[in-house]
Amino acid sequence: GQQLNQSPQSMFIQEGEDVSMNCTSSSIFNTWLWYKQEPGEGPVLLIALYKAGELTSNGRLTAQFGITRKDSFLNISASIPSDVGIYFCAGHDAGGTSYGKLTFGQGTILTVHP
Amino acid sequence: DAGVIQSPRHEVTEMGQEVTLRCKPISGHNSLFWYRQTMMRGLELLIYFNNNVPIDDSGMPEDRFSAKMPNASFSTLKIQPSEPRDSAVYFCASSLRGAIETQYFGPGTRLLVL
Numbered sequence: 659g660q661q662l663n664q665s666p667q668s669m670f671i672q673e674g675e676d677v678s679m680n681c682t683s684s685s686i687f688n689t690w691l692w693y694k695q696e697p698g699e700g701p702v703l704l705i706a707l708y709k710a711g712e713l714t715s716n717g718r719l720t721a722q723f724g725i726t727r728k729d730s731f732l733n734i735s736a737s738i739p740s741d742v743g744i745y746f747c748a749g750h751d752a753g754g755t756s757y758g759k760l761t762f763g764q765g766t767i768l769t770v771h772p
Numbered sequence: 773d774a775g776v777i778q779s780p781r782h783e784v785t786e787m788g789q790e791v792t793l794r795c796k797p798i799s800g801h802n803s804l805f806w807y808r809q810t811m812m813r814g815l816e817l818l819i820y821f822n823n824n825v826p827i828d829d830s831g832m833p834e835d836r837f838s839a840k841m842p843n844a845s846f847s848t849l850k851i852q853p854s855e856p857r858d859s860a861v862y863f864c865a866s867s868l869r870g871a872i873e874t875q876y877f878g879p880g881t882r883l884l885v886l
Contacts, residue, residue, distance in 0.1 A: 700877025762815040
């Protein structure tokens with residue numbers, strides 16, 4: 659099946675620093691998504707990407723859909739303590755019987771020190 | 773409008789017992805997804821429904837797991853008999869058909885099987 663490798667697994671940063679994380683896939687996706695999960699809650703969608711090469715921002719968050727359609731990255735600028743959580747990438751392949759199924763990365767645990 | 777509602781939020785049971793997890797999707801959403809999250813395997817899709825019909829249950833681990841969606845506003849995930857390795861957080865998510873990216877997750881049910 660499809661595999662997503664997300665890195666890094668965890669990050670410990672100081673408030674104000676920029677953060678970068680990425681996902682690579684063994685196969686092509688036609689949609690890339692980035693979610694954030696806080697303790698005791700379900701994942702919440704941050705950014706959705708639909709086209710290869712697309713660069714999309716949501717406040718201090720910026721994500722890109724790789725040209726090869728096999729990778730994506732998420733950047734967080736000027737981190738703040740409330741950015742703490744687990745960030746997940748997810749890919750969707752609309753082809754064949756995969757329609758509707760998201761494949762998730764393993765997650766990046768972000769800790770921000772004030 | 774209320775989000776996805778899951779019950780119970782926490783469940784502790786003994787091996788061999790039947791466990792039933794419940795989900796109420798967002799009103800008007802016609803796709804429903806059941807996920808399992810563990811440290812080892814991350815977030816895995818178990819099964820999803822469109823218009824109350826199961827579309828893909830290839831993620832259901834084994835025959836001990838079953839899911840139903842008797843109507844548009846209610847779904848259950850049942851484990852019978854439960855085993856310690858079933859301990860995980862189970863999420864329900866819903867979306868509008870065709871809007872794969874906007875899956876809204878519930879708060880999850882944290883299951884511990886002793």
